[in-house]
């Protein structure tokens with residue numbers, strides 16, 4: 001059951017985040033269909049995001065650049081600048097901290113705030129939402145969408161409903177009327193496959209789902225059935241800040257042609273590690289696990305992961321672990337189509353080693369600061385130098 005005392009949970013999500021930052025920094029892109037993820041001729045590039053103008057043509061995140069170019073031939077195509085998005089993200093999160101210390105950053109452009117107990121500072125929930133939106137606009141000149149509701153699930157659904165520049169409030173007494181007409185796809189955890197399966201059972205909207213008894217849903221879907229049952233009734237007691245929904249941070253590079261040269265592969269791993277490390281620190285997280293993904297020319301894909309006894313957030317740890325796992329996997333040298341590096345086991349708290357060597361972490365942070373100042377081009381580690389143009393697309397998730 002929902003907690004006795006109604007909570008006031010805010011979900012904030014920036015509008016077409018990477019594309020909006022590009023429009024902010026390059027006024028000539030404003031009002032145009034802008035696609036971030038790679039140049040137009042990038043043969044294996046993937047769309048990170050695109051402006052709302054580009055969405056009118058059907059362009060979406062995750063789509064191959066080549067398909068986006070076909071749908072939107074007059075679009076502007078630019079590669080991503082992750083250091084810059086991380087910098088703007090930090091400014092946004094700092095603004096949110098003015099409102100409450102109970103914040104959970106979910107991704108680079110998204111956060112939950114628990115505003116329970118702060119309601120009396122505002123005339124009503126709408127004014128609270130407008131204040132948050134206008135402070136963000138003042139600080140970074142970008143728009144966001146906000147949902148305010150009694151729990152995280154409802155607040156997240158609400159923030160998505162009137163994008164861009166939306167503000168949707170769900171009061172406790174409005175929960176059923178708000179949820180029932182929505183397609184089941186809007187429920188957290190319902191992806192394409194679950195949607196298809198539910199659709200076969202005649203379940204299209206939340207109203208349809210609510211006709212099913214708990215026992216029947218559990219009999220058919222197990223624990224997931226219980227999840228569906230509770231969310232369909234707007235019940236979600238997850239606290240803000242306790243768990244992070246960000247399970248991992250990773251980046252991968254697809255080569256324009258298959259690469260077997262060890263030095264190129266090693267430099268790619270080094271650069272990916274530095275990029276993952278920068279994003280990890282920008283998000284304010286510490287990690288426990290490093291993982292790599294390797295795809296061979298025949299599309300066979302393998303992954304390897306290693307969990308360390310202590311948390312870390314520095315580039316060196318990521319690089320050393322990733323390279324070690326790569327060398328083990330590459331004992332018999334092969335060619336690669338794609339390499340990915342990532343971290344998982346994320347938490348907002350550091351678990352100290354007994355004799356922590358914090359030097360590597362400090363060096364990484366100094367490099368982040370200088371790179372933020374000089375547009376990401378100022379310092380790279382020696383091991384990253386001399387990247388040829390053989391690598392093309394960078395994907396972040």
Ligand code: TTP
Pocket residue numbers: 013014015016017018019047048049050061062108109110163164396397
């Ligand atoms: P989202 O908040 O999912 O998307 P968005 O901010 O671009 O657009 P919306 O207005 O719908 O919120 O993701 C935030 C950023 O994360 C996005 O700008 C780019 C990046 N991203 C990727 O790189 N790949 C992806 O597949 C997705 C979904 C996002």
Ligand code: MG
Pocket residue numbers: 013014015016017109
């Ligand atoms: Mg967004």
